[in-house]
Each structure stands twice: as C-alpha cells, then as structure tokens.
Amino acid sequence: MIVDAPCVGPSVAEILTSHESGTGSPTRTAARVADAIAARGDDGTWLSTVPREALLAAAAEIEGRPGARTLPLYGVPFGVKDSIDVAGVPTTLSCPDYAYVADATAPAVRRLLDAGALYVGKTNLDQFATGLNGTRTPHTIPRSVYGGEMISGGSSSGSALAVALGQVPFAVATDTAGSGRVPAALNGVIGFKPSRGLISTVGLVPACKSLDCISVMAGSIDDVDRVLDVMVARDDGDAWSRDRGPRYDGERVRVGVPPVGELEFFGDTDMQAAHLGFRNQLDRSHGCTEVSLAPFLAAGALLYQGPWVAERLVEFADFLAERPDSIHPVVREILRSGEKYTAVDAFAALQRLQELKATVARVWEHVDVLAVPTIGTTFTVDEVLADPIGCNTKLGHYTHFGNLLDLNGVAVPLGVTAGGRPYSAMLLGPALSDDTVLQVAATLLDEPRTAPLGSTDHSARIEESA
Structure with a gap:
C-alpha cells in the first residue's frame, strides 16, 4: 500500500508572485x-549541491540585478541532471x-540562469544515463516518493525526486529512451520530452547523440510552459537544433489509443484497471480513435535489440577499454553489447526504421495525439537488482520508440492504483506538435493554460536585465 506521495512545493508562478x-x-x-535538502540527508536525490551560504549569496546576486523582478524565472530554484555541464x-x-x-555551462542551463533561475545542484542518474x-x-539508490521500496525510475531519477519532494519546482533532465518520462511516472510528477532539437x-554528455533530448520535470503544465519558454531556442552549435512548431490552434484535438488487446501490463491487474478507467474517461471527453501500436513497438525494439546501443560507444568506448572496472556492471554489459x-547491421536497422517512420507518419493523418500508459507496471529495488535487464525492458515498453520515431511526449500523473502505486498516462505527438500535446495534458489535469509554449518572447527581457 501507499506509504507516501508527492509533496510538490510552490509552483514557479507562486514563487514569482512571492x-x-x-x-x-x-x-x-x-x-x-x-x-x-539538508533535512532529507543522503537519499539519492542529489549528487552535489551548492553549499548553503553560497546558495544564499547566489540568490542575493539575483536580487541585485537591474530589473531583477521582471525576469521570467526570478529567483526560481532548479536542479540539473549530472550529465549536463555547469561551469x-x-x-x-x-x-x-x-x-x-x-569549463562552460550548457546553453540550455545558461538561458535559465540568465532568466534569473537559481541553480541548486546536480541530481542523481543511472550511470552514463543508461x-x-x-x-x-x-x-x-533513490526510492520513489510512494515508498514501499519502489524504484524511483531513471535515468533522471534525482530530477524527478527533487520535484516530487517539493525541493525545487522544476528540474532539468534528459530523455533518450524514456529517461525523463519513466521517473516522472514513478514519482507522480510531469515529465515532458520535447521534440528533438528544440x-x-x-x-550534455551524449548517451546516443542522434536521439538525446533535454527534458523538463515539473509539478504542473504551467511550470513546464514557463521553463520551456526560456529554454527553447535555436543553437547553431547543435547539429540537431530546429525551430519550434506551431502553437495549439484551438481546434478539436483528435486522440488515438491502441486497441485494448495491444496494451501490455505484464500481469499488473491494478495498473491495467487504472489505465482502462482513464481510457473510458478519455473516450467520453475526446471520442478516441483506435490506432495500432505495432509499428511503434517495432521501432522501440530496435533501440536495445539493435545497433543504436553501439552509438553509446562513440562517447564511452575509450573509457570502457581503459577503465572497465570503474563502470557499473550492468552498464558495462550494455556498453559491451554494442561492440x-x-x-x-546499422544500415539494415536504419532502413527498417525508415519503413516504420513512414507507417507511423500515416497515423498522424487521422489523429493528433496518441495516449498510452507511461509504464505498464512498477518494481521494487530488489526486483530490479535481481533482473536488471528484464525489468528495464518492461519499463521502457511505451517509451523506447519515442525519439527513434521523432515524437514528443509528456508523462501525466493521474493518481494511484487500487494498491496505492502511481499510474501515469503518456501523450505522444509527431515532431513539433509540442504545444498541442501540452494542451491535451493540461486539459486532462483540468489546468488552465495561461502561458502556452512560445506565447511570450522572454529573450529581450533576459538581455535587458542581464
């Protein structure tokens, strides 16, 4: 049964108002x-934090900036996953x-700092984001805020926990195969993976450079919107960088769902019942269209059962060869599998992926958003340690295909199952449909959306106040 629950703290808007x-x-x-943070002690959330007096001094520096109170994230605290650089x-x-x-701060983080946000520290992760x-x-090893020795999810484990514990209103994470959405689901917060390149x-130290995304953990869609409004920007130094897509146009959103027979809950009847209950409500409100999940799952299987695992060796091959004993045994096994x-193999997989992309592209002619479970079941720490690869594969069942198919997605917390464990729905959309996907998420949460993605250009305010 449930032992604890998220205790999300003040929102970005509430902190700004204060x-x-x-x-x-x-x-x-x-x-x-x-x-x-000090009261919790070492619970696996943070790997490093700014010392208290230095944090207060940084906050005082923000207060002293000209025009500080007009900054879009004036004094708002945040954490950064420890695969992203902070000078x-x-x-x-x-x-x-x-x-x-x-020696330099990642541009995405620098934009947050320039917007007045307060850097708190680096959050824990599955090693090498694997x-x-x-x-x-x-x-x-961090645990979910729901207790019961349940895993926190990863690889952005600490980023999700920092938000779910109410320590910061948002945290910067990454999401290559579900690393932002899975821990969000296991801790009852929102995990948004934007379209690649936004x-x-x-x-960011790459896991799979062609697939990597920087993502956001937060307690509300409004917080996600505010943070994205600062972070989203073209960067000529990023070969995958691209402009954001159109904003939600106010039209009816066509929602797709997989046939019930294609859903997989790995024997977890509580999770199945909770999701089907949500599905019934979604169908009443949106009139859902059934869409086969088969091509999505086929693409997902290519990630760890195909040559993309070898892409991790672009970054880590030398370290693997020189310092293998420094690498976590499971991570070491995965890296070596890429050899x-x-x-x-790579060209065959790329050709197969292109075929699947063409099939999935036709799906978006009939629906705008696809709704699936974020995860089909949960595990305890001991269960994962006993079967690390098998459990991990099940956790990524609905997330592995996201970046391969160039989708954006948001994990939306929906409550707890009859047994007291968190359940979450994931909304997916084609590349650059981010604002529409976030609009549906806000509707599910009954959250007014007052600051949609791209609604305000804060860059000028940042430059004037810097």
Whole structure:
C-alpha cells in the first residue's frame, strides 16, 4: 500500500508572485530549499549541491540585478541532471572516475540562469544515463516518493525526486529512451520530452547523440510552459537544433489509443484497471480513435535489440577499454553489447526504421495525439537488482520508440492504483506538435493554460536585465 506521495512545493508562478510582491525573496527561497535538502540527508536525490551560504549569496546576486523582478524565472530554484555541464561544477554521470570539471555551462542551463533561475545542484542518474530504473549508480539508490521500496525510475531519477519532494519546482533532465518520462511516472510528477532539437544539447554528455533530448520535470503544465519558454531556442552549435512548431490552434484535438488487446501490463491487474478507467474517461471527453501500436513497438525494439546501443560507444568506448572496472556492471554489459554490431547491421536497422517512420507518419493523418500508459507496471529495488535487464525492458515498453520515431511526449500523473502505486498516462505527438500535446495534458489535469509554449518572447527581457 501507499506509504507516501508527492509533496510538490510552490509552483514557479507562486514563487514569482512571492518574489515580485516582496512577501518572499530569492534569499528566503534559497534558505528554504537548502534546509529541505539538508533535512532529507543522503537519499539519492542529489549528487552535489551548492553549499548553503553560497546558495544564499547566489540568490542575493539575483536580487541585485537591474530589473531583477521582471525576469521570467526570478529567483526560481532548479536542479540539473549530472550529465549536463555547469561551469566550475563536476560532471560525473554517476561515475566518479569519469568525472571532469566543466569549463562552460550548457546553453540550455545558461538561458535559465540568465532568466534569473537559481541553480541548486546536480541530481542523481543511472550511470552514463543508461537505464530507466535508478538503481545503476554507485551512490545511494533513490526510492520513489510512494515508498514501499519502489524504484524511483531513471535515468533522471534525482530530477524527478527533487520535484516530487517539493525541493525545487522544476528540474532539468534528459530523455533518450524514456529517461525523463519513466521517473516522472514513478514519482507522480510531469515529465515532458520535447521534440528533438528544440532545446540545445550542447554541454550534455551524449548517451546516443542522434536521439538525446533535454527534458523538463515539473509539478504542473504551467511550470513546464514557463521553463520551456526560456529554454527553447535555436543553437547553431547543435547539429540537431530546429525551430519550434506551431502553437495549439484551438481546434478539436483528435486522440488515438491502441486497441485494448495491444496494451501490455505484464500481469499488473491494478495498473491495467487504472489505465482502462482513464481510457473510458478519455473516450467520453475526446471520442478516441483506435490506432495500432505495432509499428511503434517495432521501432522501440530496435533501440536495445539493435545497433543504436553501439552509438553509446562513440562517447564511452575509450573509457570502457581503459577503465572497465570503474563502470557499473550492468552498464558495462550494455556498453559491451554494442561492440558486436557491424556497419551492415546499422544500415539494415536504419532502413527498417525508415519503413516504420513512414507507417507511423500515416497515423498522424487521422489523429493528433496518441495516449498510452507511461509504464505498464512498477518494481521494487530488489526486483530490479535481481533482473536488471528484464525489468528495464518492461519499463521502457511505451517509451523506447519515442525519439527513434521523432515524437514528443509528456508523462501525466493521474493518481494511484487500487494498491496505492502511481499510474501515469503518456501523450505522444509527431515532431513539433509540442504545444498541442501540452494542451491535451493540461486539459486532462483540468489546468488552465495561461502561458502556452512560445506565447511570450522572454529573450529581450533576459538581455535587458542581464
């Protein structure tokens, strides 16, 4: 049964109102965050944090900027997954022997800092961002806020926990195969994976560079919107960078769902019942159209059962050869599995993926958004440690295909099952339909959407106040 639940703290909007009105301040918020983190101790959420006095000093610096109160994220605290660079801070990827001190801040994070956000620290992850469960770390293994020794999910385990614990209103994560959406589902928060290229990945140590996305964890769609409005920007240093798509046009959104017989819950009847209950409500509100999940799942199978696992060796092959004992055993096994693939395998897989992309493209002629479970079941830490590959594959059943098929997606928390475990729906859309997908998510959460993606150009305000 449920032991705990998310305790999401003040939203971005609430923090801004407090800071702008003077009822609160960035330094007071910084003190609250530092105290909350200290009170938890080492629970596997953070790998490093800014020391309390330094955090207060950084907050005071933000307060002293000209025009500070007009900044879009004035004094709002946030965490960064420890695979993304922050100047002067070690980037470790949860592998101490791999660590280096970054000499520049990733552009996506720099935009947040320029917008007045307050950097708190680096969050835990599955080592080398390889995993969806949160147990592949030499540090403290994090647990879900729902208790019961349930995994936190990964690889962005700490980013989800930092938000679910109410320590920060948003955290920067990544999502190559579900790394942002799975931990969001397991901790009852929102995990948004934008279309590839909308947020610069410069300064991110790549897992699979052709698939990587920087993503956002938050407690509300409004918070996601506000953060994306700052982070989304073209970057000529990122070969995958592209402009955002159109905003939601106000028209009826056509929602697709897989036939019930194609859904997989791995024997978890509670999760199945919860999702089917949600499906019934969704059909009443949107009149859903059935869409086969087969081509999506076929694409997902290519990720770890095909040559894309070899792409991780572009970044980590030398370290694997020189320091194999420094790598978590499961991660080491996965990296080595990439060594068996040939160029012929890669081209065959690329051709097969292109065929599947063509099939999926026809799906979007009939629906705008596809609704599926984010995860089909949950696991305890012990269950994952006993079967690390099998459990991980099940966790990625609905997420592995996302970036291969160039989709965007959001994990939407919907409550708990009859047994007290979290369940979440995932909304998926074709590339650059991000705003429409977020609109449907806001509707599901009965959340007014006052700051849609791209509604305001904050860049000028950032430059004027810098």
